[in-house]
Amino acid sequence: MTKVLVLHNVSLVRSALAALLRSEGPFEVTTAGWRTAARQSQSLRPDVTVVDLDCPGTTAVLADGRRGDRQVLASPSSVLMLASTGAPGSLHRAFQAEARGYVDKDGSPGRLVRAVRKVAAGERFIDASLASAFMAADPVPLSPREVSVLARAAEGDSIAEIARALHLASGTVRNYMAAATRKTGARNLIDAIRISRREGWV
Structure with missing residues (x-):
């Protein structure tokens, strides 16, 4: 079975x-x-x-x-x-x-x-x-960890919640957010989430 x-x-x-x-x-x-x-x-x-x-x-x-x-x-x-x-x-x-x-x-x-x-x-x-x-499909420019952080931010999780869920320091989460924002060519985190959702990365 x-x-x-x-x-x-x-x-x-x-x-x-x-x-x-x-x-x-x-x-x-x-x-x-x-x-x-x-x-x-x-x-x-x-x-x-x-x-x-x-x-x-x-x-x-x-x-x-x-x-x-x-x-x-x-x-x-x-x-x-x-x-x-x-x-x-x-x-x-x-x-x-x-x-x-x-x-x-x-x-x-x-x-x-x-x-x-x-x-x-x-x-x-x-x-x-x-x-x-x-x-x-174009290659996803984000690392798996950056995708994970961005996905949780897109669901409304706070930096502290993301850090706790992924067993990371809050500063590390901020660094991943900054990297994702830069790699997507976004103006800010909200824009990075919008772009990533449109492309199907998040």
């Missing part, structure tokens, strides 16, 4: 994805929102974790595997991303985080089922429709 964890911030979407998977194969499916994701991931140790790349909070987790001060992803190599062709920057970020599979959200349900089986078997899966988006 393949253990699958579906992470999504919308309950109805989680339920629909779980129902689809249960009807299509020998999958033991558990669902969770980001609030309980760490607990579910640690207790279940899933073979595959399905994550929507467009969900709020995904960026921070991709950058360092954590939500707040708790580890969310048991293993990046078991992650299957639901993605869209309109956000190549996001795809590039997910690829840097070493996600194992990528399914086009506009594709057929059968593609998701096939992808889950492939990732559970330790293989890669990339929808053909997403391949060109991968090629079009």
